[in-house]
Amino acid sequence: MQPPKDYGGAGRAIQGQIYSLGAVGHKPKVPTDPLALAYAASNKMTPEAYWYVAGSAGMQRTAEANVTAFERYQIVPHMLRDVRERSTATTVLGTHVPAPVMFAPIGVLEMAHPQAEVAVAQAAASLGVPMVLSTQGSRPMEETAASLGPAPMWYQLYWSNNNDLMRSLVTRAEAAGAQAIVVTLDTHTIGWRTRDLDLGFLPFAKGMGLAQYFSDPVFLELVKQRVENPPPKDASIPAPRPTLAALGTLWSQASHYPGNTFSNLLSGYPRAAVETFLDVFPCSGIKWTDLALLKSITKLPIILKGIQTSSDAELALRYGVDGIVVSNHGGRQVDGAIASVDALEVVARELEGRIPIIFDSGIRSGADVFKALALGASAVFVGRPWLYGLALDGAEGAKAVMERIIAELDITMALAGVKNLSEINQRCIRRAGAASGAKL
Structure with missing residues (x-):
């Protein structure tokens, strides 16, 4: 089924479908x-x-x-406009x-x-x-x-x-x-x-949201270079104690990185990939x-x-x-x-x-x-x-x-007295508190 090329007039049908389902006991699964x-x-x-x-x-x-x-x-709604035919x-x-x-x-x-x-x-x-x-x-x-x-x-x-x-x-x-x-x-x-700070949560540290990078040949080459030539560690930063959360992070990194998860755990590539991302993102x-x-x-x-x-x-x-x-x-x-x-x-x-x-x-x-x-x-x-x-x-x-x-936009257009998007302009709205004598 091809999607419509215009939703003008569709608002009432979309609204009506919800009401029709409601009449037989089916409320929207996703709230409006x-x-x-x-x-x-x-x-x-x-x-x-x-x-x-x-x-x-x-x-x-x-x-x-x-x-x-x-x-x-x-x-600012305008009345007595023929809005039977609308276009969005x-x-x-x-x-x-x-x-x-x-x-x-x-x-x-x-x-x-x-x-x-x-x-x-x-x-x-x-x-x-x-x-x-x-x-x-x-x-x-x-x-x-x-x-x-x-x-x-x-x-x-x-x-x-x-x-x-x-x-x-x-x-x-x-x-x-x-x-x-x-x-x-x-x-x-x-x-x-x-x-996020109070939860200590950054999804990228877990390898989440990095699919564009993990599928990119240039990025993967940067990761390879990092693994083969690791940057020197800062001795002033103590290594964190192993925790269950740390193990969960390593597993998440390994499962997001291309290849076999268990092999990834041993390779060091997933962690290097996350570190590479943090280097190249900003x-x-x-x-x-x-x-x-x-x-x-x-x-x-x-x-x-x-x-x-x-x-x-x-x-x-x-x-x-x-x-x-x-x-x-x-x-x-x-x-x-x-x-x-x-x-x-x-x-x-x-x-x-x-x-x-x-x-x-x-x-x-x-x-x-x-x-x-x-x-x-x-x-x-x-x-x-x-x-x-x-x-x-x-x-x-x-x-x-x-x-x-989209349905609410279409219905709002009808009730405001406009037929198409080109008619939606500054005359259709006003700032709250504008002078009451201003021409609308």
Whole structure:
């Protein structure tokens, strides 16, 4: 069955299906309420897994602001408009999408479901909406791409401090069918994530979320070099006492690394691979001028993720990128940062439509999508909500969450009096507290 090329008018049918099943005693396995959805996922996932996803930097202030800031923007419905025929379809950077939503890049999906990216790819394929693959994936990008079929795929890149590795990852993504490269700018070092710190949990130390690296020939050669020429040990750092947790970590590393788990335990390669990853992941020295290197590697559209200021948006234009993602990484990097939707308003006003803007960080509903579009976004990334659905019901759960967000967007459009995405603009919203005499 082919997914629809437009979800205009589908909201009522999706809503009606839930009510019809409810009439015969079947309530949704995956909650529609965002808070209930997160709570259900917290009961399904381990504490380490849940807080790795749900937790954010510091005192969680940015993550909270991302959600509550939407309250500052109010939808203004217009009446007596013929909205029987609606369209949610659009084109973003040459990619046709039946609705302006995409599966955001999220790493270490194995913590939510054993099928990880493959399950999400199945959900994206059934809906026909794009999936953005993470560099920190739990499955090799080629395997995920095969499950996506013709559904659009973008690749999210963490810029390694090893340019040969970066080149290899981008080249593989292009060969696998990626239609754009999304460069994450705001995670050149991991933020101060208190939930993870208190649990002492970093999934990469266990070999989780490293499938793109463990399947990459350049990375594997770096591991081989490390094993054959190990770096000198720092004598000032005492060796930790063996514990059951340490044995569990070694087993996890060995089972994630290519090859036989028992042979891996004896080889030393899995531990060397994790150490190699920790060496090559951060690249805090990347500069605007370095974008020329990426352009020399690929002809795919380049999108910069993590833009929060109008000055950086102008620089993105100057350096010839094809689009930007206004994002603060879901609040996971800087505690007390500007809410992403507030940044969107400023950046969109500065760019005036000169390049596409994707919005990320804080989307929890179709009404949120509507507001982001009204503020100038061409489309949005949705993150945590579908991951919670994935944890609860695999591919079907991830699909259900995204399908319902699209359904609510369609219904919100109808009730706000707009027929298509081009009609969603600043006249459809106002800031809370705006002068009551202002013309709407």
